[in-house]
Amino acid sequence: MVVISEFQKIGVGLSGFGIFFLLFGVLLYFDSVLLAFGNILFLTGLAFITGLRRTAHFFFQRHKLRASSFFLGGVALVVFRWPRIGMLVETYGFVLLFKSFFPMAFGFLGTVLNMPFLTALFNSSGSSSSMV
Structure with a gap:
């Protein structure tokens, strides 16, 4: 069984509220305050x-610097009240950061949803086995 500390519980709550505010900000026509x-x-x-150390290590690995700069630059643009351009840049950085994770996540969704055609599709598209 996985033990979750109090800090991790707080982190899940903060991340949940962050996702909520991001979605709400997009629904309200890219409200810069909600997005920031x-x-x-x-x-x-x-x-x-x-x-903090693992988060910094994730964002500042040598091969992820370009993706991290796009993601964090998009966050900075949103904070400086350029929400539309900032969200585009941030989305591009997010895709670059997590592109190795997407095949695994889609394969997991295919097995959870028990849809054989989705599982076969995701297994064939996930040919790269790089987890980093």
Whole structure:
């Protein structure tokens, strides 16, 4: 059984509120205040869940610097009240950061949803086995 510390529980709550504010900010036609608040809460929650050192190590690995700069640059653009451009840049950085994770996540969803055609599709598209 996995033991979850109090900091990790707080981090899950902060990340959840961050995602909520991000979605709410997009629904309200890219409200910059809600998007900035959501970004800050999400990143703070991520740091609480994984730890500050592991979060910094994830974002500042040599092969992820380009993706991290796009993601964090998008967050900065949203904070400086350029929400539409900032969210586009941030989304591009997010896709670059987590592109090795997507095949595994989609394969997991295919097995959870028990849809054989989705599982076969995701297994064939996930040919790269790089987890980093």
